[in-house]
Each structure stands twice: as structure tokens, then as C-alpha cells.
Amino acid sequence: MDALKDILVDLGIPEHEITETALLRKDLQLDSTETVDISLGLKRRFGVNVKLESRKDMTLKDVCEMVEQAIATTATAT
Template structure:
């Protein structure tokens, strides 16, 4: 999955949560800019698992931009892909 596909999937989940599309940019921060609470973080994590089959950790204290979340999505996809090749 390339960056734009990961970003599109992430944005689709956020739009489903009721966040306006025009609020979503690469440098948008989950907490400071979107004011996401813990229940919405849960929904993003579950949405990524259900749609992409990956487990992305978003629970830390560090506020992440959408681009940083996409980096984590891609890293997890790469790890998963490598482990499936090994097995």
C-alpha cells in the first residue's frame, strides 16, 4: 500500500467518525487539531484492523499527524508482508 492509499483509508475512517473532509491534511494532529477522544482512537484502531488487517498503536501520549499515522500503517503493512514471506 502506498502513502496515498493509506492516507485515503485513514481519512475515510475519520470522515465516518463525522470529521469534515476539509479538516484533514497531512499535518493535522489527532488530538490538538481534531480533538479526538479515547473512544474515537479506539474506532480508528479497530477500523484499520478490520479494513487493512493491521494493528497500529495510537495510544501514546505523543500527538500524531495524519502523515505520521500513515507512516505507522505502512511500517506495519511492511512487517506483515515480510513475516508472511518468511513463513
């Protein structure tokens, strides 16, 4: 969650708005370009691809779980 918070703060999201239950689009008002920026930031930090461009609004907890799953899948593949 800390790495995701860092990425969001870099995008200009106030830290006090960043909670596990915050929705990317509804609560944090992120657009598609910013979700791509988050995906790229996660790829740089963890070396995994996480697609956040879907129409479904996700919480930060959902994103963290996707990253953890992608890391686990990558670890098992190597």
C-alpha cells in the same frame, strides 16, 4: 491516506479538516475512544494493529507511516 480519511469522515470529522499535518488530538479534537475506533478501522481495512492510544499527539502522516510500516512488517513475516 484515503482509507484513513474515510475512517475519520465516518467519525464525523469534516473532510476539509483532514490534512497530512493535522494532529489527532490538538487539531481534530479526537479523544481516546475515537483513536481506538481509528485503530480498529485500520485493522479491519489492512489487517494490521496500529496503537494510537499513546500520549504523544500524532499527525495523520505519522499514522499513515505507521500503517505502511505495519503492512511491510506483516508482509515480511508471512
